[in-house]
Amino acid sequence: MKFLLTLLEVNMGKIKTIVKKEIKLKVMTKGFLIGTLLGPIIILLFSFGPAFFIALSEKKPVNLVVVENTGRLQSEFQKVFSDTLENGMPRFRITFMDSLTFQQKQNELFDQLEKGKLKAVVVIPSTIFSSGKAIYYSKSASDIDFISNLKERLSNVVNREKMRQAGVDPLLVERLSTPVKLETRKVQKGSVQKSNVGQVWAMAFVFTMMLYMTSIFYGNAVMRGVLEEKTSRIVEILLSSINAFQLMLGKIIGIGLVGLIQYLFWGLMGIVGFVLVSVSKPEFVKYLQVQP
Known part of the structure; x- marks a missing residue:
């Protein structure tokens, strides 16, 4: 009840003055301008950067050395790694060698790995x-997408040879092992609509991150604003005409509007970017993966 009485006694004209002061002080700072402009760029780099580099690597042939010690996998390797680039050239350039040759050329091969002439050396x-x-030998073990792809292909090679040794036709097993695609439907208010799990998860993740960022950054901004007023002589002049509740309310509303302005700008840039991507349809978009 006391809070409601205090709220009724608030002079909105003075609060508007404080709100305008906060917006003017925060929006015109270098930190706000840099954060507003660089924020979407950083988000785009983290979101689209990996897909862009994957698409870039897909245009170049990959040089591999395979040390094949079983004597039975070379033909399967050539079948499983037979895909080509857009220009028709083989995507994988595979050099096979035995363990003795590998031991003799090990230093030379590792030198080629460090210089980037070889992508990897796989010892089977x-x-x-x-x-x-x-x-798996490589210059860096951080290329998770390539390692996962190579692991999947190598498993396919080994499993196909196991089937052949067991008298099972690998092609027959491949035809019979068709993966099932599950289409999701959302039932709400008596209607059924198509639903994309990845999109729903991505939207929930984005809004959760926005809520988290708002609580952290703008909560701290309110705290810094209060501390600035405590250490400033201006607060003595302000408190002579308004009370502490009005001052705090004005600062919270002002800083909140600053955050809203920033989010509106980011949202506008996001809409523009989405339209541009939808129209231009760049090649790297197909490499984006959203996994709930």
């Missing part, structure tokens, strides 16, 4: 059919 032991383990 003779025990891979029982152990299911191989060794």
